[in-house]
Amino acid sequence: RRLPAAIEVDRLVKVYKQTRAVDGISFSLSRGSITGLLGGNGAGKTTTIAMIMGLVLPTSGKVTVLGHRMPEESADVLGRMNFESPYVDMPMRLTVRQNLTIFGKLYAVSDLKARIARLAEDLDLNEFLDRANGKLSAGQKTRVALAKALINEPELLLLDEPTASLDPDTADWVRAHLETYRRDNGATILLASHNMLEVERLCDRVIIMKRGRIEDDDTPDAIMARYNRSTLEEVFL
Numbered sequence: 001r002r003l004p005a006a007i008e009v010d011r012l013v014k015v016y017k018q019t020r021a022v023d024g025i026s027f028s029l030s031r032g033s034i035t036g037l038l039g040g041n042g043a044g045k046t047t048t049i050a051m052i053m054g055l056v057l058p059t060s061g062k063v064t065v066l067g068h069r070m071p072e073e074s075a076d077v078l079g080r081m082n083f084e085s086p087y088v089d090m091p092m093r094l095t096v097r098q099n100l101t102i103f104g105k106l107y108a109v110s111d112l113k114a115r116i117a118r119l120a121e122d123l124d125l126n127e128f129l130d131r132a133n134g135k136l137s138a139g140q141k142t143r144v145a146l147a148k149a150l151i152n153e154p155e156l157l158l159l160d161e162p163t164a165s166l167d168p169d170t171a172d173w174v175r176a177h178l179e180t181y182r183r184d185n186g187a188t189i190l191l192a193s194h195n196m197l198e199v200e201r202l203c204d205r206v207i208i209m210k211r212g213r214i215e216d217d218d219t220p221d222a223i224m225a226r227y228n229r230s231t232l233e234e235v236f237l
């Protein structure tokens with residue numbers, strides 16, 4: 001039997017008072033894919049991701065995650081997904097280990113100590129595992145945020161601009177780690193981004209959003225061939 005798609009979005013709409021933030025989008029992501037949701041400010045990327053997570057209620061349309069309707073059946077899937085966002089802060093006074101323990105308990109991770117030890121090894125956290133989160137450098141915080149996002153070994157990972165405001169080396173490191181995680185776990189990744197180059201390097205599919213709609217949906221190569229610098233800039237207007 002074929003597994004249901006990782007994410008299925010069908011004629012999804014979100015209207016705020018003045019704004020059609022998401023204006024009737026449909027797509028289906030197969031398991032194990034990495035897809036970039038690309039668009040400028042206000043294109044509707046964050047709202048789309050929030051609806052997929054079941055945090056924002058659609059005005060109309062349908063979201064299915066790992067075969068379950070969102071948000072009605074979110075209890076069945078939230079433990080199998082995770083997300084990373086610069087907007088999710090962790091308590092600054094607690095150590096990295098304490099923070100990861102809290103999130104691990106939230107996700108009911110079995111054998112949490114072993115999981116944290118494994119992540120500390122993979123993400124090179126050992127040197128500062130017992131340091132307060134507030135005392136970390138930006139690069140270290142990024143690694144901790146990634147550890148938090150992977151604490152429950154999610155089948156589905158949603159990321160909102162994972163490498164925005166990172167230095168190029170750290171950004172490369174994050175991309176490489178996401179690629180490895182996808183390869184080793186067959187996980188599905190959806191990431192919102194402003195940055196075509198980031199998406200081109202990492203993703204096997206690019207969905208371009210503009211003013212709440214899907215403007216294009218193709219492989220990075222096809223997208224790069226179709227747009228030149230100025231038409232790509234238009235996407236971001």
Ligand code: ATP
Pocket residue numbers: 016017019020021022039040041042043044045046047048
């Ligand atoms: P950015 O890259 O700037 O985060 P985005 O593509 O993620 O942009 P959204 O944050 O989804 O875009 O916003 C889409 C539109 O919906 C914008 O015009 C925004 O102002 C509006 N919007 C988003 N959230 C709300 C809200 N809670 N109330 C009212 N309007 C909202």
